[in-house]
Amino acid sequence: MAYLSLTGLSKQFGQTIAVEHFNLEIERGELVSFLGPSGCGKTTTLRMIAGFEYPTTGQIVLDGVD
Numbered sequence: 412m413a414y415l416s417l418t419g420l421s422k423q424f425g426q427t428i429a430v431e432h433f434n435l436e437i438e439r440g441e442l443v444s445f446l447g448p449s450g451c452g453k454t455t456t457l458r459m460i461a462g463f464e465y466p467t468t469g470q471i472v473l474d475g476v477d
Contacts, residue, residue, distance in 0.1 A: 412475065414439040415460070420469035422455050429455040433469070 413436035420433040430452035437443050445453040458464040460471060470477060 413437055414474055416472040418470045420456070420459065420471065421467050422459060422464060423467045
């Protein structure tokens with residue numbers, strides 16, 4: 412089982428979809444970076460992982476805890 416798992420992650424602000432159907436599995440000790448153009452949802456995804464934003468849909472599991 413992955414250390415960090417994002418499954419079907421989506422975030423919507425009003426009518427704006429910031430992140431849509433994002434899936435990612437990261438094993439303990441892996442180094443991961445998010446690259447992409449401005450406005451593609453990198454910061455929003457990181458804010459959801461950190462707990463500053465709640466996903467509209469989907470699940471974040473960290474070390475087996477939702």
